[in-house]
Amino acid sequence: MSLPQQPLQLQQQKLNSRKELLLEVKNLTKYFPINRGILGREVGRVHAVEHISFSIAKGETLGLVGESGCGKSTTGRLILRLLEPTSGDIIFHGQRINDLNQNEMRKLRKEMQIIFQDPMASLNPRMTVGDLIAEPMEVHGINKGQNKDKYIKELLDAVGLRPNHMYCFPRELSGGMRQRIGIARALSLKPRLIIADEPVSALDVSIRSQIINLLEDLQEEFNLTYLFIAHDMSVVKHISDRVGVMYLGKIVELAPKPLLFANPQHPYTQALLSAIPIPTPGAKQDHIILEGDIPNPINPPSGCHFHTRCRYVMERCRQEVPLLKEKTSSHFVACHLD
Amino acid sequence: MNQFNNNREDVTPLLSVHELKTYFRTEEGGVVKAVDGASLHIRKKEILGVVGESGSGKSITAMSILRLFPSPPGYIAGGDILFENESLLTKTPKEMRKIRGKDISMVFQEPMSSLNPAYTVGYQIRENIMLHQKVTKKEALVHSVDMLRLVGIPSPEKKVHDYPFQMSGGMRQRVMVAMALSCQPKLLIADEPTTALDVTIQAQILRLILDTRDKVGSAIMLITHDLGVVAEVCERVVVMYSGKVLEVAYVKDLFNNPTHPYTQGLLMAIPRLDETRPRLSIIPGSIPNPANMPNGCRFHPRCQYTDERCRTEHPPLVSPKPGQWVSCWRVSGEKGVESNVIAATAATASTTKA
Numbered sequence: 001m002s003l004p005q006q007p008l009q010l011q012q013q014k015l016n017s018r019k020e021l022l023l024e025v026k027n028l029t030k031y032f033p034i035n036r037g038i039l040g041r042e043v044g045r046v047h048a049v050e051h052i053s054f055s056i057a058k059g060e061t062l063g064l065v066g067e068s069g070c071g072k073s074t075t076g077r078l079i080l081r082l083l084e085p086t087s088g089d090i091i092f093h094g095q096r097i098n099d100l101n102q103n104e105m106r107k108l109r110k111e112m113q114i115i116f117q118d119p120m121a122s123l124n125p126r127m128t129v130g131d132l133i134a135e136p137m138e139v140h141g142i143n144k145g146q147n148k149d150k151y152i153k154e155l156l157d158a159v160g161l162r163p164n165h166m167y168c169f170p171r172e173l174s175g176g177m178r179q180r181i182g183i184a185r186a187l188s189l190k191p192r193l194i195i196a197d198e199p200v201s202a203l204d205v206s207i208r209s210q211i212i213n214l215l216e217d218l219q220e221e222f223n224l225t226y227l228f229i230a231h232d233m234s235v236v237k238h239i240s241d242r243v244g245v246m247y248l249g250k251i252v253e254l255a256p257k258p259l260l261f262a263n264p265q266h267p268y269t270q271a272l273l274s275a276i277p278i279p280t281p282g283a284k285q286d287h288i289i290l291e292g293d294i295p296n297p298i299n300p301p302s303g304c305h306f307h308t309r310c311r312y313v314m315e316r317c318r319q320e321v322p323l324l325k326e327k328t329s330s331h332f333v334a335c336h337l338d
Numbered sequence: 339m340n341q342f343n344n345n346r347e348d349v350t351p352l353l354s355v356h357e358l359k360t361y362f363r364t365e366e367g368g369v370v371k372a373v374d375g376a377s378l379h380i381r382k383k384e385i386l387g388v389v390g391e392s393g394s395g396k397s398i399t400a401m402s403i404l405r406l407f408p409s410p411p412g413y414i415a416g417g418d419i420l421f422e423n424e425s426l427l428t429k430t431p432k433e434m435r436k437i438r439g440k441d442i443s444m445v446f447q448e449p450m451s452s453l454n455p456a457y458t459v460g461y462q463i464r465e466n467i468m469l470h471q472k473v474t475k476k477e478a479l480v481h482s483v484d485m486l487r488l489v490g491i492p493s494p495e496k497k498v499h500d501y502p503f504q505m506s507g508g509m510r511q512r513v514m515v516a517m518a519l520s521c522q523p524k525l526l527i528a529d530e531p532t533t534a535l536d537v538t539i540q541a542q543i544l545r546l547i548l549d550t551r552d553k554v555g556s557a558i559m560l561i562t563h564d565l566g567v568v569a570e571v572c573e574r575v576v577v578m579y580s581g582k583v584l585e586v587a588y589v590k591d592l593f594n595n596p597t598h599p600y601t602q603g604l605l606m607a608i609p610r611l612d613e614t615r616p617r618l619s620i621i622p623g624s625i626p627n628p629a630n631m632p633n634g635c636r637f638h639p640r641c642q643y644t645d646e647r648c649r650t651e652h653p654p655l656v657s658p659k660p661g662q663w664v665s666c667w668r669v670s671g672e673k674g675v676e677s678n679v680i681a682a683t684a685a686t687a688s689t690t691k692a
Contacts, residue, residue, distance in 0.1 A: 067536035148562065174624040175392075204391035204625060205563060206640075209607035209618035216617070231536070238609035261611070273652045275541035278564030278612050281603065289545060290538045293506040 019057035022193055022225045023079065028088035034298065047297050048074045050249040051088070053324070056193070061219065061226040062255075063240030065233055065272075069297055070246040072229045076195045079227070080112055081105055092193070110140055115184035117198035118176035123170040129156075130166035131185050140189060141200055155184045158221070160214060176207035180214065188216065195227045200235060212239060233276050237261055245269045248297055248305040251324055255331040265333040267310045274287045304336065312337055351420075352557050353403065353442075353525055354379035358417035360395075360402045363410065370628045372398040373554070374581035375417070377655060380525065385551060387572030387589070389565065393628050394583040396561045400527045404444060405434050421525070440470040443518035447530040449510035453502040457512045459486075460498035463520055470521045485516040488553065489546055508539035515546060519554050528557045532567065544571055565608060569593055574661075577601050580626050580636035583655060586663040597664045599641045643668055648666045 032046040053209050056062045064072045077083045079090055081097065090097050097108060113136075116122040123132055134150050137143045153163040159180040170178055175184040179199060186194055196215065200208045212235065218224060230236050236243055237257060244254040245266065253266040264270045271288040290309045295301050301308050307317040316336050324334040360373040373395040380386045390396040401407040402424065404410055419426045421442065423672040429437070438444075446452040456464060463482040467473060473481070479498070486494035489512040502510055502682060518526055528547060532540035548571060551558055560572060568575055568589065575592050577600065585598040596602045603621040623640040626632055632639050638648040647667050655665045664670075 067538060102676055177625055180578060205565070205604055206391060206621040207624060209609070209620045210622075212609065213618055233537070234609045234611045237611060238615065271538060273611065275537045276611055277540075277544070277570040278565065279565040279569045279593060279608060279610065280612060281569045281593050283569070283612065287541055288539050289543075293508055294536070329411070 010275040019060070021055050022058045022060075023094060023227070024055040024091040024253070025075075025079065026053050026089040026091070027076065028053070028078055028090065030071075030078055030083060031086045044298050047110050047249050047292070047300050049078065049085075052249075052251045053247075054244055054251065054254060056227060058192075058225055059219075059223055059241065061228055061240045063236035063243040064227060064229045064246060065231060065236045065243060065248035067231060067294060069248075069271075070295060071249040071297075072231075072246050073197050075246075076114065076197050076227060076229050079195060080109065080114055082114075092180045093140065106139075110189045111191050112193040112195065113189060114195045114197060115179075115182050115186050115199045119175065119182045120170065123168055123178060127169075128166065129161075129168050129170070129173075129181055132170070132181060133166075133188055136185055136188050142189070151188075155188055156219065157301070158187065159184045160210075174207075175203055176210060178201060179211055183211075183214065183218070187222065193225045193227065195229070197229045199228075199231065201230065208235070215239065222226055228269060233273060241293070248295065248300050249332065250305060251332075252306065252334045253332065254324065254331075259328075260332045263331075265327055265331065266306075266335050267312055267337070268306050271309075304334075350381075350423075351379035352382045352384075352422065353401065353559075354420045355399065356418045356420070358399065358402060358419060359415040360398050360407065360412060361415045362412045362628065368629055371415075371630060371631065372412075373402060373579055374631075376578065376581065376583045377417075378576045378583060378586065380557050380559055382524070382550055383551060383557055384574065385548075385560060387568040387575040388559060388561045388578060389563060389568055389575060390578035391563060391625055393580065393625055394578040396578050397529055398581075399578070400444065400529050403527065404430075404438055404442060406444075407439075436470070437514045439466045439518075439523075440521045442524055442525045442527065443521070443523040445511070445514045445518050445526065445528040445531045447533050449507065449534070450502065451515045452514060453510060455502055458499050458501055460500075462516045463498075463513070466517055467520050470610070481520065482516075485520050486513070487664065488519070489513075489516040490542070491516070507535055508542060511539075511543055512546065513536060515543070516552065519550060519556070522554050523556050525559065526550065527559045527561070529561045530563070533562070533564075540567075547571065565593075565604065577604075580631060582636055582652070582665065583663075584637065584665050586655075588661050591662055596601070597658065597662065598637075598666050599643055599668075599670060600637045603640075633654070635665075645648055 028049055029051055030049040032048055033042045034044040034046065036043045048056065052068050053074065054062065063077065066072045074083065078085045081326060085098065092112065099109065130152050133155055137148065152166060156163055156165055157254055161177060161180055200211050216239065219226060228236060228239055240257050242256050243260045244251045247268050253260065253269045264273055271290045274286065275289045295308055303319050304317040304322050307313045310317065314336060322334045322336050324332045327333045355376060355378050356527045358373050358376050358647045362372055364370055376395060376399055387395045398407060413428060413469060459480050460479060463485055464478040467481050483494045483498050486498055491497050491509060491512055530575040532543050535543060545569065547558060550556060562568060572589050574588055576583055577598065579600055585601050588673060594599065596605055597656040606619040607621055621640055624637060634650045635648045635652055653665045653670050654666045655663050657663050658669050
């Protein structure tokens with residue numbers, strides 16, 4: 001399958017001139033094969049992520065938003081190589097990491113950590129909080145012996161828990177506290193990049209703001225870079241510097257936060273933003289309600305994946321895949337509309 | 339009575355829940371007070387929002403109305419639920435079955451787990467119609483197709499023969515709404531109907547729920563944790579926390595002038611699309627464990643205004659102004675509100691008797 005390259009150079013030149021890049025993703029693609037029958041013959045492919053490219057500068061927060069099945073979580077897992085990409089390049093700190101072997105990769109993961117959505121499902125219920133936080137350090141053989149307990153207590157303090165929480169089990173803690181442990185685990189190796197995959201979606205409204213503030217404080221304190229994956233536009237708007245909007249495995253719009261929210265260019269972004277209920281009574285009446293459902297990623301629509309639900313659809317959209325192009329300065333849009 | 343609404347002629351509530359207490363016995367011999375003295379009412383054709391975080395008792399209140407909570411271990415320890423001036427608590431199970439799905443029906447959060455995977459959606463809608471109305475199979479099928487059309491399912495004549503797994507999440511939720519509306523209920527309880535759905539699909543379902551009220555004329559009790567959804571769809575709001583009602587108000591009043599410290603905190607803590615906040619304000623601490631509730635006001639461990647009285651005594655729900663009810667000592671302690679306490683109690687009492 002040969003699809004035209006996306007104009008990455010431009011985007012990178014711009015960024016390079018400003019800040020040092022920590023992560024670059026070029027034409028990243030992941031297809032999940034569907035095997036059927038006794039021989040396990042491949043009968044189809046789920047087009048989870050298709051030819052996406054973006055980069056994150058040091059200390060930056062890139063938000064990745066989209067609805068379920070758009071490939072945002074898959075992208076996060078591909079970057080850590082928890083899933084193997086079908087094609088494309090992942091360049092971390094100037095090094096292409098696609099071909100690293102398992103050993104090298106394990107060492108590199110010290111630098112890049114992930115926070116998962118559901119803290120109950122990602123913490124071993126039979127381990128104490130102290131053991132849970134120590135586990136990544138044991139895997140990487142750092143902070144052994146007496147130093148360890150002291151360091152764990154420092155970490156607990158950094159994420160807003162008390163030292164004696166070390167001896168608790170996850171079930172004794174609330175959802176918000178468990179998410180703090182997930183964050184402490186990710187922090188324990190002093191990573192440079194943290195991939196936060198829906199870190200606040202499972203939390204209650206009054207707890208959510210605590211965790212968002214914590215993530216912001218830690219970013220400043222430890223000079224962290226975030227890839228913040230979420231479906232909640234208002235959370236992404238709050239925390240990100242730049243935002244990428246995904247639809248059916250593709251990035252349809254990528255722009256600095258103020259540009260994206262003030263002047264969304266892609267019809268999907270416009271619909272997504274207008275669909276979100278705003279907590280001010282009588283604030284909005286001009287909803288763009290998208291008809292129909294998200295198409296099946298096994299057999300995505302031809303041309304622009306969004307054409308089946310787009311209100312501006314033209315003949316060209318059904319035939320030709322739109323490229324992610326820079327419409328105005330650092331505002332990238334994949335749409336045939338001008 | 340004009341406490342409730344000044345500009346509406348019809349003020350008799352369709353449903354009123356009065357000091358409801360739904361408790362659960364635990365295996366260790368303890369009691370979890372899931373709903374502990376909650377009062378609310380809903381008028382005909384009204385859309386009432388019930389907001390609260392996990393463990394606030396909002397779903398259990400809904401389940402108590404339809405008596406759907408597991409019993410044992412659950413039981414109603416006190417209070418009353420009046421539907422069209424008749425107590426639902428004294429109904430026999432057989433009488434309750436006649437009410438469920440006919441006068442009061444419910445839409446749940448997860449459509450996949452509330453539809454039977456082994457039957458077509460047409461069969462499941464028909465089942466409800468034939469249970470409550472004297473119609474033939476054929477008539478029921480025609481009615482099912484009409485219902486699917488009403489909720490905006492394309493080519494309903496074909497889709498009526500589909501199984502739930504052949505549909506997307508949004509379509510399944512439409513089927514649930516179609517089923518719930520098939521007997522033109524007077525009250526539709528929607529428990530987090532859009533939480534499991536994507537935002538673009540959520541917008542479709544919310545519009546459907548609004549249309550429903552206009553077309554079928556049902557009152558709607560919308561349970562949610564999303565304040566955006568409340569602002570957009572509801573007319574009045576009930577704010578619940580740890581099994582208690584903390585504030586009741588018209589939507590505009592609640593958002594423009596929140597009175598309870600918890601409501602104030604919640605509104606300040608959410609990130610918003612329509613404004614930029616340099617930093618989110620937080621409500622410290624976490625939601626209390628239902629098996630081990632704090633004494634006094636349930637919110638006092640997290641409240642910035644806590645004083646001695648808050649720690650020992652739960653504040654009564656009083657009405658500082660028409661249409662608004664607040665359970666907070668800061669309000670009930672103020673001058674001039676004392677007289678309203680009595681008025682409020684009288685109003686609730688007369689509602690109960692009416």
